[in-house]
Amino acid sequence: MTINPKAVLAAAVLLLAGTLTTPGRAMDQLDAPETVTIDALADLYKPVEFSHKRHAQLARCKDCHHHTTGQQDMDPNCVRCHAQSPETGRVSCQDCHIKKQFYPEQVIAGNNPNIYHIDKPGLKGAYHLNCVPCHIKKNAPSECDSCHALTDKGRDFFHAGGEKNGKAGPAKGKDEHAR
Amino acid sequence: MNKLINRRGFLQGSLVASAAATVSLAKKSEAATFEGYPNAMGVLVDLSRCVGCRSCEAACNKEQDLPAPVKPFNDFSVFDEMQHGQKRRTDETRYTIVNRYDIPGREHPLFRKIQCNHCQEPACLTSCFVNAYTKTPEGAVIYDPDVCVGCRTCMVACPFYIPTFRYSSAFHPRIMKCVFCYDTRLTKGLPPACVESCPQEALTFGRRSDLLDMGKQRIRENPGAYVDHIYGEHEAGGTAWMYISPAPFEQAGFDVTVPKEPILNYVKDFLSIVPMVLTIWPALFAGFHLLATRKDKMEQQKKNENEGEV
Numbered sequence: 001m002t003i004n005p006k007a008v009l010a011a012a013v014l015l016l017a018g019t020l021t022t023p024g025r026a027m028d029q030l031d032a033p034e035t036v037t038i039d040a041l042a043d044l045y046k047p048v049e050f051s052h053k054r055h056a057q058l059a060r061c062k063d064c065h066h067h068t069t070g071q072q073d074m075d076p077n078c079v080r081c082h083a084q085s086p087e088t089g090r091v092s093c094q095d096c097h098i099k100k101q102f103y104p105e106q107v108i109a110g111n112n113p114n115i116y117h118i119d120k121p122g123l124k125g126a127y128h129l130n131c132v133p134c135h136i137k138k139n140a141p142s143e144c145d146s147c148h149a150l151t152d153k154g155r156d157f158f159h160a161g162g163e164k165n166g167k168a169g170p171a172k173g174k175d176e177h178a179r
Numbered sequence: 180m181n182k183l184i185n186r187r188g189f190l191q192g193s194l195v196a197s198a199a200a201t202v203s204l205a206k207k208s209e210a211a212t213f214e215g216y217p218n219a220m221g222v223l224v225d226l227s228r229c230v231g232c233r234s235c236e237a238a239c240n241k242e243q244d245l246p247a248p249v250k251p252f253n254d255f256s257v258f259d260e261m262q263h264g265q266k267r268r269t270d271e272t273r274y275t276i277v278n279r280y281d282i283p284g285r286e287h288p289l290f291r292k293i294q295c296n297h298c299q300e301p302a303c304l305t306s307c308f309v310n311a312y313t314k315t316p317e318g319a320v321i322y323d324p325d326v327c328v329g330c331r332t333c334m335v336a337c338p339f340y341i342p343t344f345r346y347s348s349a350f351h352p353r354i355m356k357c358v359f360c361y362d363t364r365l366t367k368g369l370p371p372a373c374v375e376s377c378p379q380e381a382l383t384f385g386r387r388s389d390l391l392d393m394g395k396q397r398i399r400e401n402p403g404a405y406v407d408h409i410y411g412e413h414e415a416g417g418t419a420w421m422y423i424s425p426a427p428f429e430q431a432g433f434d435v436t437v438p439k440e441p442i443l444n445y446v447k448d449f450l451s452i453v454p455m456v457l458t459i460w461p462a463l464f465a466g467f468h469l470l471a472t473r474k475d476k477m478e479q480q481k482k483n484e485n486e487g488e489v
Contacts (some may be wrong), residue, residue: 069404102383102384118389118393118396124380125378125379127378129380132230132379142230145191158237158252159237159240160252161251177232
């Protein structure tokens with residue numbers, strides 16, 4: 001994920017200003033970047049240009065960031081521990097949700113009996129589990145390619161064929177099927 | 180002195196002995212139940228998360244190097260396909276299938292992924308008389324095509340109708356089924372290809388024992404969101420792939436009549452007396468035969484002796 005440097009600067013200035021005037025205040029929408037390019041997982045699909053500003057107007061911070069922005073999460077399963085949780089230093093999805101979900105290190109980490117979040121989604125799961133249900137609920141686009149277009153590799157993966165970006169000729173899958 | 184044992188005594192004794200052998204063998208087999216390998220891996224499928232994107236089908240196709248699909252994997256018209264009045268099922272070209280279930284009263288349909296459930300005590304393995312199947316300590320049920328004779332008993336034995344036969348190849352016929360990406364991924368500790376491809380994390384890979392905890396936690400912490408049951412915790416004696424569902428399992432096409440104990444248990448008692456039948460019975464009945472024909476033989480012998488004298 002790369003963040004627009006201007007937005008970061010603006011956010012930093014605002015954050016600094018905020019802490020000077022009202023210490024301990026929860027983050028608000030103004031602290032946030034305008035757009036976020038979600039490209040950490042881009043492979044079969046192209047990166048997502050995520051308008052953080054637009055989504056911040058449609059949802060509360062906690063709807064996506066849980067307790068990390070200092071907003072109270074009222075989910076009964078969360079308030080058991082996070083009723084008084086202050087904002088955290090790291091609020092980006094990939095600060096908590098790992099890319100290599102279900103890999104051996106994580107399975108071994110499950111041996112630690114003190115971990116409560118035994119069922120924390122990986123980064124890909126966190127994005128989709130957060131975005132898709134809300135998009136469906138609010139009648140926003142919820143098809144795969146309405147948020148991210150397939151790459152050429154993705155087309156091959158799905159044996160999608162045709163309409164390859166700028167390239168003529170069917171994909172491998174369709175070719176084989178034609179025989 | 181010459182009547183140490185008469186015919187009646189022999190018959191009674193042998194019947195009692197064979198009955199005793201049957202009972203003792205049957206008892207021994209009952210005690211031998213298998214609780215599964217302690218660190219075996221599994222997958223928890225959460226039907227409430229699946230959106231039917233078919234990424235898992237595409238990933239499986241690529242990982243297992245299966246033939247190209249008839250329709251692309253992002254073509255969702257396949258959910259309406261019916262074959263012989265049934266929804267799509269696994270076959271020699273696809274080890275996994277996602278089907279859609281429109282459930283009355285539910286706003287959105289449910290999608291269910293089907294593949295080998297990798298039973299703790301697989302019926303396919305039990306039924307195979309050449310031991311082509313192995314349940315590995317990692318949790319996979321794998322298949323060895325080199326020893327398979329193509330009898331297809333496993334296809335009949337499987338309570339989930341998973342093993343399929345490659346009828347298309349006359350020279351290399353073999354059973355085709357999901358192997359949990361055993362050689363390419365599972366042995367390296369990696370999640371199977373379908374799990375890694377799932378955007379919704381509808382598939383959770385982990386130790387089976389951890390997955391049961393997770394499944395129970397999800398059910399407990401989201402009251403009303405799930406049916407209070409993990410399909411596969413006990414079905415068919417327990418499976419490595421398990422499901423949780425927001426709707427009753429039968430509405431999502433699950434066979435809820437699958438017994439809670441291993442299919443093996445239904446034949447264990449019978450199988451345990453097979454060795455006895457094969458070893459004791461021949462000797463027993465040969466004895467009966469010899470006794471029954473002894474008189475005739477002796478008479479024959481006497482006759483011969485008399486004839487010889489004359």
